[in-house]
Amino acid sequence: MKLYAPEYYKDFKCVADRCKHSCCVGWEIDVDENTLEKYKSLEGELGGAIRASIEDGEVPHFRLCDGDRCPHLTGNGLCKIILGLGEDYICDICREHPRFYNDTSRGKEVGLGIACEEACRLVLTSENYSDIIEIGELDGDVCRSERGFDALAEREKVFLILSDKSLPYLERLKALSREYGVSPDILDERGWRELFASLEYLDKSHKNDFEAFSLSPATDGKIEVYLERALAYFIYRHCTEAEDIDDFMSSLGLCLVLERLLASLCAKNGARTVDDIILPARIISEELEYSEENAEEIKLEFAFR
Numbered sequence: 137m138k139l140y141a142p143e144y145y146k147d148f149k150c151v152a153d154r155c156k157h158s159c160c161v162g163w164e165i166d167v168d169e170n171t172l173e174k175y176k177s178l179e180g181e182l183g184g185a186i187r188a189s190i191e192d193g194e195v196p197h198f199r200l201c202d203g204d205r206c207p208h209l210t211g212n213g214l215c216k217i218i219l220g221l222g223e224d225y226i227c228d229i230c231r232e233h234p235r236f237y238n239d240t241s242r243g244k245e246v247g248l249g250i251a252c253e254e255a256c257r258l259v260l261t262s263e264n265y266s267d268i269i270e271i272g273e274l275d276g277d278v279c280r281s282e283r284g285f286d287a288l289a290e291r292e293k294v295f296l297i298l299s300d301k302s303l304p305y306l307e308r309l310k311a312l313s314r315e316y317g318v319s320p321d322i323l324d325e326r327g328w329r330e331l332f333a334s335l336e337y338l339d340k341s342h343k344n345d346f347e348a349f350s351l352s353p354a355t356d357g358k359i360e361v362y363l364e365r366a367l368a369y370f371i372y373r374h375c376t377e378a379e380d381i382d383d384f385m386s387s388l389g390l391c392l393v394l395e396r397l398l399a400s401l402c403a404k405n406g407a408r409t410v411d412d413i414i415l416p417a418r419i420i421s422e423e424l425e426y427s428e429e430n431a432e433e434i435k436l437e438f439a440f441r
């Protein structure tokens with residue numbers, strides 16, 4: 137089975153100790169079965185420390201330390217397991233982050249989740265979001281939609297509308313809404329704010345940030361180019377596995393709402409540069425994309441309408 141990725145994917149490199157929001161802080165890190173077996177047979181002090189740091193349970197995971205830090209993260213942001221044993225000894229989840237995978241009718245697609253600030257920088261600064269290229273082969277068969285729906289063809293149509301530079305950005309958003317009959321104004325601003333307030337948060341202060349949501353925040357051309365790329369990323373990530381046109385439309389609705397939320401936070405903070413956008417984009421991704429429950433709550437607003 138072939139593996140595809142956006143053109144920019146190959147340029148990703150974790151910045152490790154230079155990362156301001158390390159993925160080794162704030163998340164529970166699950167230990168997969170194969171890695172657990174390797175840890176069981178490790179000798180020496182580090183092997184003992186690794187085994188002692190694992191909490192058993194339905195899914196074994198590292199017991200977080202103060203500040204929700206991974207117990208194997210050094211003070212200067214490096215991984216003790218990589219330093220002491222090499223990359224072959226880290227868990228699958230650490231090796232894969234921030235990658236995500238989607239099944240498509242022609243193979244698998246991989247992308248970079250923007251909860252990682254370095255992935256976010258790459259997504260926001262890469263011009264050709266619709267260039268999806270073959271990057272390798274994987275074991276396994278292609279998964280085809282049993283309902284015969286071609287989400288890739290639909291996504292291509294969306295990217296064509298979104299990248300049509302003959303129209304101003306906001307007109308392209310309206311054209312997308314018209315084409316698919318989905319628009320964030322399915323709820324008014326109060327409705328969206330109430331919905332965001334009802335969700336679960338990793339960091340409760342983000343709930344207050346999302347009160348800034350507006351359906352038509354003041355943004356300018358400088359910011360819009362980044363909003364367009366963020367929206368293309370949301371679509372690449374969330375619309376690709378749609379099983380039918382209804383599923384595609386509610387996923388597109390989710391993407392359009394996430395884009396308006398990002399635009400709202402940019403307007404509230406007076407964002408002017410890519411660095412200004414990375415933080416709100418990362419927060420939206422972390423709180424709403426990486427929580428399946430929260431993403432589903434938003435999608436539900438577009439289902440059955």
Ligand code: SF4
Pocket residue numbers: 149150151152155156157158159160233234251252253254255
């Ligand atoms: S968040 Fe991204 S850049 Fe930071 S440590 Fe994790 S993978 Fe590396």
